[in-house]
Amino acid sequence: MSVTDLRDETAGPTFPPLFSGLAVTGAADPFEHARAQAVLGCDAGLVVHRITSERLQAAIVFAPENPLRDAIVALIACGVGFQNALGALAPPEVAVQLTWDGRIHVNGATCGRFRVAAPDGDPEAEPDWLIIGINLPLSPPDGVDPGVDPTATTLFEEGCADVSPVTLLEAWVRHTLYWITRMIDEGNRPLHSEWRGLALEIGEDVRMAVGGTTQAGTFLGVDESFGMLLRTSAGTQVIPLTALLEDQ
Secondary structure, X not given: OOHHHHOOHHHOOOOOOOOXXXXXXXXXXXXXXXXXHHHHOOOOOEEEEEEOOOEEEEEEEEOOOOOHHHHOOHHHHHHHHHHHHHHHHOOOXXXXXXXXXXXXXXXXXXXXXXXXXXXXXXXXXXXXXXXXXXXEEOOOOOOOOOOOOOOEOOOHHHOOOOOOHHHHHHHHHHHHHHHHHHHHHHOOHHHHHHHHOOEOOOOOEEEEEEOOEEEEEEEEEEOOOOOEEEEEOOEXXXXXXXXXXXXX
């Protein structure tokens, strides 16, 4: 019996205390809706979500109490939380990995990504809010044959048809909360250890769009704040996580 068989999918997700859900419909983008709610002063812990047969989209509103350079590490916690959530729900042969710039890989192919936004990009300022969103393809769009693009995939194509997207959303929030709590209590070291075991491209030559520019070089790893250490012909540079913030 699948997870989907065990629950009423129309009931909507249930979140831990201090979190609340807000479903959006139609063409609404949960990430942009969450940003609008944050600007209006909504409570922290709001989870805006939209689930269709083809896609799971969700965004969490955070209210950091530390500078942006530290608060944005929640992006890493969200990524690790998602890997832990899907890893617990998917068949054991499904491999879930993460890239530094927010892409999700399932069995070696891209399967969605994370997004992050804040009121501004000042790393030393305490932001009024921080939005972290996920955009996850569940099945190919109508009329598109599975496997057309070998570099991209969906959960359905990777044997996760029985994974309830509502249950996955709930699990993502729970596991993310766990890692953020550990980060607050113990610092970044446990998160570093967990993330490094899931990270792709370390030690490899990479090329990616970051902050409106293309960065290319050898990905050496990350510093204590998860800034990317990138070796180029000009030397080694640190690209902070704040470079991943979307334009305001």
